[in-house]
Amino acid sequence: MLSEVLLVSAPGKVILHGEHAVVHGKVALAVALNLRTFLRLQPHSDGKVSLNLPNIGIKQDWDVARLQLLDTSFLEQGDIAAPTPEQMEKLKEVAGVPENCAVTERLAVLAFLYLYLAICRKRRALPSLDIVVWSELPTGAGLGSSAAYSVCLSAALLTACEEIQNPLKDGARVSRWPKEDLELINKWAFQGEKVIHGNPSGVDNAISTWGGALRYQQGKISSLKRLPALQILLTNTKVPRSTKALVAGVKNRLIKFPEIVAPLLTSIDAIALECERMLGEMALAPALEQYVVLEELIDMNQHHLNALGVGHAALDRLCQVTMAHGLHSKLTGAGGGGCGITLLRPDLEQEEVEATKQALTGCGFDCWETSLGGPGVSMHSAASLNGPVQQALGCF
């Protein structure tokens, strides 16, 4: 068991193209979003394991001795696996989450306990440690916040238990794990995602683990070889929506109008493929015309998503406001509200970007200027984290 403090981060994700179409066997492009979740793991000898999630107001601890005495035989499955419904019931007993706790909070605690028990149970004694997780990502906005949480937990717990090595060398600010270790982190994170989401696609934990961009189709995930640096505005309309209802709506529309909707999904598929091709070209030899193509693809897909019935007046507003500044936007994720992305061409004046952000926040939206395709899960030195992150993690 390592005795040092671990500082881990992992990115969120956005769907660049292919949301909804992916449900019907088409390609989706997911890209790492450089809004990150940060985790601080502090080993202790106080006989407690504590979890502190300041974003969602969770602060809970458990006696390690009590956890040690629990019948965790249900975790003895030899290999990495998600808990069955019965096992989930046992976990809930262990968790002791207050009755009035909301679903998101409850699931975050369960995912932690599951990963803690399952990863650390190979050790003679369960370790005593404090964990703080804080995120720049809004939760429940389709930005992969739960996957970033699971990835951070898996990476930190696997490292603390010496299942994988701490990649941070003396004097380094940030380091990443080798490929095999990342694969292990990703597998465990996927189990955490299953606790939270039931039946996740595995895209969110993969992109949070590997970073960059990946292509997903019918269960097959592959990384994009090359990716240019892309700056975006990420805007949260804060309009709540049900992903499940939106997915069902598209399915119903496909059943009702197969001759109309099937070619539309084909067109969305072609947009994702054209974008993938264009990103590859841009990584080799970037030119402004390529950004114009990306903008055309964004516009067409936004209209297609509207035609699928997953638009929203707030998203129309977002598109109009950014268009008034010459910028192109689309919804990302489930639609019906939620988030949109706006491409920032490299030739843009910062003044124009600021004016756009101001106009968007003027609509009551949250808006972040950030980048796409950044690194996946990483180990940090304390010095490499900025003040607000250090403060949020209680590093002082």
Next chain:
Amino acid sequence: MLSEVLLVSAPGKVILHGEHAVVHGKVALAVALNLRTFLRLQPHSDGKVSLNLPNIGIKQDWDVARLQLLDTSFLEQGDIAAPTPEQMEKLKEVAGVPENCAVTERLAVLAFLYLYLAICRKRRALPSLDIVVWSELPTGAGLGSSAAYSVCLSAALLTACEEIQNPLKDGARVSRWPKEDLELINKWAFQGEKVIHGNPSGVDNAISTWGGALRYQQGKISSLKRLPALQILLTNTKVPRSTKALVAGVKNRLIKFPEIVAPLLTSIDAIALECERMLGEMALAPALEQYVVLEELIDMNQHHLNALGVGHAALDRLCQVTMAHGLHSKLTGAGGGGCGITLLRPDLEQEEVEATKQALTGCGFDCWETSLGGPGVSMHSAASLNGPVQQALGCF
């Protein structure tokens, strides 16, 4: 030669679905628009033929004797045919249109002279007559105003010259010609359209002649057997646009992104076919759910047209304003401004319709509440025309 006053009307048209896609071999549905063009033909013995077009400020007359002396041998082609460029030059000499006259006005005069000389030349002497044409249709808005003009001229001149019989029986208010006569009217009107447009599809004159709705694909025109009564708002954003540039823009997009745009055109085709099927069902047994389907088709096609790049902020505005009243709209025709149609469900309160019209005119748009699928070219008794039409035609 008939000596009685003739009062003829013919409708404009809207494209319900299939604009732009029709250029690429897909189905378009055109429907008669009950905004009509009215013509009054008054035989005279003053030796003059006069044309009065109050909408566009044309008031011109010619000496019949001078026209009679002209070498109109170029019209002696035995059959109905459009003039060649050389013949058009001769017509321009005959016309004597002032130099400062705009293109639309010049072409309206040429089409009249062409139809007058070509239809009436079979008579021993060219007739002396006054013609007034007045229209409820805005010109150059893609609503088939030139076709309605050519259809009215052909019907009136063919009737005046007794090539076809006046269908109006004693005491009747409105009558229509038998099928063979309508075919002749349509053929001549198509020649008038050629003078004005060069290479028209023939859809506009067909719908203005036959009324109802028709389906057009790759040069083939066929009438829809059954059509329900449809009420709409027709809105003119008055944003000027170039049909030619918009058509070229779609073609360029198809060349640039064939895999994306070809399935989009396929989807638009399926929308037109589904609409045709639904209209047939509605004519037999109308139900409110069918209007909901028509609304869904309108929404999807509007998004598709946006994805083709032929939308406009004013059309977005139109859609948003009507949507705020629960009504669904799409552009009609070339897009990039121009006109939009809004379906009025039969369960709508007139109050709601009025509020929507007021909101649209508040945007600076022109807005008409009218119906689709009305009768084609018709002969009227004076009593059947309302006051404003009679006044515009100088019936008093």
